[in-house]
Amino acid sequence: MTSTPVPPSGESVAHGEGQHASHNLTGFIIFLCSESVIFLAFFSGYAILRLSALDWLPAGVDGLEWRMPLINTVVLVSSSLTMVVAEHFKGKEKIWLFRGFWLLTMAMGAYFLYGQAVEWSGLTFGFTSGTFGGTFYLLTGFHGLHVLTGILLMGLMLAKSFVPGNYNGGEEGVKATSLFWHFVDVIWIILFVLLYVWRA
Amino acid sequence: MTSTALSPEPPATWRRYFGFSTDAKVIGIQYIVVAFFFFLVGGLLAMIIRGELITPASDLVDRTVYNGLYTMHGTIMLFLFIFPVLNGLNNLLIPTMIGAPDMAFPRLNTAAFWLVPVFGILLIASFFVPSGPATSGWWSYPPVSLQNPLGQLINGEFLWVLAVALSGVSSIMGAVNFVTTILRMRAPGMGFFRMPVFCWTALAAQSLQLIGLPALTGGAVMLLLDLSVGTSFYRPEGGGDPVLYQHFFWFYSHPAVYVIILPVFGIFSELFPVYSRKPLFGYVYVCLASFIIVGLGLIVWVHHMFPSGVTQWMRNLFMVTTMLIAVPTGVKVFAWLGTLWRGKIRLTTPMLFCLGGLFNFVFAGITGVMLATVPIDIHVSNTYFVVGHFHYVIYGAAVMGIFAAIYHWFPKFTGRMPYEGLGKLHFLLTFVGANLNFLPMHPLGLMGMPRRVSSYDPEFAFWNVLASLGAFLLGVSIIPFLLNMISSWARGPRAPHNPWSAIGLEWLLPSPPAEDNFGEHVPTVISRPYGYGSGEPLVEHQAEIERALTLQEANR
Numbered sequence: 118m119t120s121t122p123v124p125p126s127g128e129s130v131a132h133g134e135g136q137h138a139s140h141n142l143t144g145f146i147i148f149l150c151s152e153s154v155i156f157l158a159f160f161s162g163y164a165i166l167r168l169s170a171l172d173w174l175p176a177g178v179d180g181l182e183w184r185m186p187l188i189n190t191v192v193l194v195s196s197s198l199t200m201v202v203a204e205h206f207k208g209k210e211k212i213w214l215f216r217g218f219w220l221l222t223m224a225m226g227a228y229f230l231y232g233q234a235v236e237w238s239g240l241t242f243g244f245t246s247g248t249f250g251g252t253f254y255l256l257t258g259f260h261g262l263h264v265l266t267g268i269l270l271m272g273l274m275l276a277k278s279f280v281p282g283n284y285n286g287g288e289e290g291v292k293a294t295s296l297f298w299h300f301v302d303v304i305w306i307i308l309f310v311l312l313y314v315w316r317a
Numbered sequence: 318m319t320s321t322a323l324s325p326e327p328p329a330t331w332r333r334y335f336g337f338s339t340d341a342k343v344i345g346i347q348y349i350v351v352a353f354f355f356f357l358v359g360g361l362l363a364m365i366i367r368g369e370l371i372t373p374a375s376d377l378v379d380r381t382v383y384n385g386l387y388t389m390h391g392t393i394m395l396f397l398f399i400f401p402v403l404n405g406l407n408n409l410l411i412p413t414m415i416g417a418p419d420m421a422f423p424r425l426n427t428a429a430f431w432l433v434p435v436f437g438i439l440l441i442a443s444f445f446v447p448s449g450p451a452t453s454g455w456w457s458y459p460p461v462s463l464q465n466p467l468g469q470l471i472n473g474e475f476l477w478v479l480a481v482a483l484s485g486v487s488s489i490m491g492a493v494n495f496v497t498t499i500l501r502m503r504a505p506g507m508g509f510f511r512m513p514v515f516c517w518t519a520l521a522a523q524s525l526q527l528i529g530l531p532a533l534t535g536g537a538v539m540l541l542l543d544l545s546v547g548t549s550f551y552r553p554e555g556g557g558d559p560v561l562y563q564h565f566f567w568f569y570s571h572p573a574v575y576v577i578i579l580p581v582f583g584i585f586s587e588l589f590p591v592y593s594r595k596p597l598f599g600y601v602y603v604c605l606a607s608f609i610i611v612g613l614g615l616i617v618w619v620h621h622m623f624p625s626g627v628t629q630w631m632r633n634l635f636m637v638t639t640m641l642i643a644v645p646t647g648v649k650v651f652a653w654l655g656t657l658w659r660g661k662i663r664l665t666t667p668m669l670f671c672l673g674g675l676f677n678f679v680f681a682g683i684t685g686v687m688l689a690t691v692p693i694d695i696h697v698s699n700t701y702f703v704v705g706h707f708h709y710v711i712y713g714a715a716v717m718g719i720f721a722a723i724y725h726w727f728p729k730f731t732g733r734m735p736y737e738g739l740g741k742l743h744f745l746l747t748f749v750g751a752n753l754n755f756l757p758m759h760p761l762g763l764m765g766m767p768r769r770v771s772s773y774d775p776e777f778a779f780w781n782v783l784a785s786l787g788a789f790l791l792g793v794s795i796i797p798f799l800l801n802m803i804s805s806w807a808r809g810p811r812a813p814h815n816p817w818s819a820i821g822l823e824w825l826l827p828s829p830p831a832e833d834n835f836g837e838h839v840p841t842v843i844s845r846p847y848g849y850g851s852g853e854p855l856v857e858h859q860a861e862i863e864r865a866l867t868l869q870e871a872n873r
Contacts (some may be wrong), residue, residue: 140421144497151489151527158535158568162550162561170556244548248556251548255539 145293149300156304159259163252163311175246181253182236183313189232190309193264196225197302200295207291212278219275222298226268233261256308263301270294337431339423340832341408342730344430348405349723351433352398353799358441359393360792362386367754367788370781375772383771384452385473389440391455392477395573396484397437399715403580404429404491406722407519409730411495413823414513416504416840418833421497425490432487436480443476451477454769456566459551459559463543470545478541485534492526495519504822504835506842506856513821513846514603518583521607522576525614529569529576536565560625567618575614578678578710579607581718582649585671588725589653590847591819592668593660597847599652606645613642623691624698632691639689646682650675665817666740670721673748677713681706684759699769702762708755712791717747720798727805728812732829735809739801746794753787811873814866820848820855825862827869 167173174180203218237257242250274290333343334350366386369377378386408426412419420426443450450473453462462474499520503512539550540562549555551562582603590597597603619627619635653675662668684706687693697703720743727735757780766777773781815824822842826834840856848855856862 140497140501143501144422144425144493147493147496147527148489151493151531154528154531155535158532158565162535162539162565165561165564166550166556166558169558172556244542244546245555247549251542251550251555251557255542255548255550 139289141289142292146296149296153300153304156259156307159252159256160307160311163256166248166252167315170248173249175242175249178242178246178249180316181313182239185232185236186309186313189229189236190305192225192232193229193302193305196222196229197299199225200298204291204295216275216278219271219278223268223271223275226264226271226298230261230264230268233257233264253312256312260301260304260308263297263304267294267298267301270297337427339419339427341412341420341423341426342830342832344426345405345408345410346730347430348401348408348433351437352402352405355393355397355401355437357795359390359398360795362390362393363788364792366390367785369771370773371785373773373775373778373781378771380771381449381452384769385444385450387769388451388454388457388477389444392440392451392481394711395455396481397433397440399577399711400484400488401433402719403522403577404488406580406584406719406726407491407495407523409726410515410722410823411498411519412502413729413826413830413834414516414821415499415502415507416822416835416842417498417502418836420494421502422494426494429487429490429494432483432490436483436487439476439483440480443473443480446471446473446476448472456563456570457481457540458566459540459543459562460553462540463552465544474544475541478537478544482534482537482541485530485537488526489530492523492530495523496527504839504842504856510601510604511842511845512604513583514586514597514600514607515580515583517604518579518586518607521611522579525572525576525579525611528615529572532565533569536562536569539565560622560627563622563625564618567621568615571618571621572611572614574707574710575610577715579610581674581715582607584718584722584725585653585675586649587821588667588671588721589656589660590849591725591817592663592665592671593657594663594849595656595660596845596849596851597652598655598658599648600845600847602648603652606648609645610642613638613645617642620689620694623694636689636691640686643682643686650679650682665724666735666737666744667721667725669741669744670717670724670747673744674714674717674721677709677717677751681709681714684709697762699767700762701758701766701768704768705755705758705762708751708758713751713755717751720744720747723802725817726823727802728816729823729826729828729830731806732812733805733809734812734816735805736801739797743794743797743801746790746797750787750790750794754784754791755787757781757784757787811870813870815863821846822856825856825859825866827866 199218200222203215203222206212206214206218237254242253244250244254270290271294274294277290333340334347338344338347365378366383369375369383369386375383408420411417440450446469448465448467448469451457451462453464453474457474457477465472465474499512499516509517539548542548543551543557549557551557551559553559586597586603617635617639619631620639623632623635684702688697688703688706724735724740727733761777761780761784764777766773812828814826814828816828817824822835822840823830825840840858840862842856844853844855846855854860
């Protein structure tokens, strides 16, 4: 509350956001904890529906192809590592290396979304194909939205890194984005196990 | 403490209450006023419902309209009255009680508030779509809620789910803000065990929001998809499970009761010491009990589903956890009685509302333990016994506690004193009206009258007439309240900084406080709250601060 510099005077900072920049990360972590409960709700809904189903797979569907999603998983998990590397370089103030690895992380996230889209377009069942189709598209779609949000946040942070002298406030944004990305990553691992590894 | 720190007048005029302010004190009052607007709407629906039920025949409104009336009554009262009014109190009280200049995220706070009128309008708009408002009760269970006879995309149920989901977004934004503010912005010297109990209960309640609400949001998204897209999460014909929705709904909506009642426990804990001039009995235990209630409150939801085909071991387990909640709650009731014991009791309006609320709460607690018992619950499930029980909790205890808080802190945030005579009349009408309205529902339920019906067997007529008379009395009771609020804010006597001789940081601010509360002169807290009778100061330089405030009041 006292460590951050006093923001320039003006209308908007009369009882300002800028004064409490260090609260942003606290608030964001609290939000992430809350957000994880939505996934928990969807996961438990999926498990309950699947365990109580008489015929889990709709007629004509043999289950899910797992090779392509596995490649996707490897890419997404590695993107968490490249992000850690990016943050490491930021800590050493090697700004161009930070930008490079940050951009690589974004590209890997984008590849994941592309892979997801390819997988979706090759499927023979739809959103309304019983609880199997419903939960599959709900889980992957909701997670995909989070991946997209993560990529957009990263783009925003990348743009901010070009504003000179910006890393007084940008610091926390980078931390928050990275937390969010790891969160999205962990959720995907659980999702992968539930959807592709779990065989009846 | 210089005189510049205490700005003599609030910075702007009444106009700031109509704009996008980021000042928590303005937003707090905006929340409360909007909430009471919807309280009147929901109350009007209740008057029509009780008007229908004064005779056994279904003769006042059409049966389908009746289904819409009770659905909207419940939804409006919970999502548009109780939660917003409590968030209003949180906005007013949390920053001033902990000595913060504002909330941690003022703009997020503004956005959270302005979502309330948005989803309020969405919900009210459902009265005007061709199929009418949602008619499946405030819990919106499938398969009833999935019926869409006219086949329109925009129907009452659709708007209902949308409004509830937006209400969830608004509440999550609020909860992130309140929790961050309490964790990070307390005055120097204010450790957790020097924090007022209201802040403890707000922290507990908002933690519950953060854990529970996303489950309801997830469940509501799936309901919306079933309704509009044609998925079958809850449709048995597609392999779905309607009971799954009940789990999602009650995983949040049972803790929601604690989100409502915990801050009211906080209000009781603040007010009983002030009006009996004694420290709060067992302060530490009262604080900790709030979090025990949070923990237990998350593992009791299946007690709403005893007749929904859950297995026997689950019934037994959730019966026991539900009964265990009576323990931390009992600790609190005991602490309040210990505070009142041999105190110098002043029967002011806020104190009367607190005592009445406590009385009603204990009654609701007893019927609550009855309902937790599986055999009794199955016998009275979906009868008026349940309706009576939760109206005692929500109106008898929570709304009366909220009225107590409004009368108690009104002078602080408006700078005017409310009238005692009108306040006491309001209390009398409310207390008699609530008991006359809700007590007869218990014998009705035990006799077997189901809830959500517009016609009933003539043998139930006697108790229904009594209940309706009580409801009309409650309707009348709001008149002295509104008169009091409007007239005393317009030209009530000027309020000093501490009219009730209360101890707390908020009473060391002028009435009304400056926009940034203490500004840069936040006092250092040196003792526990509620030091009544000890003469110990709460903060450093307390005498100087109070002298400056008194001097300032003498000069205005």
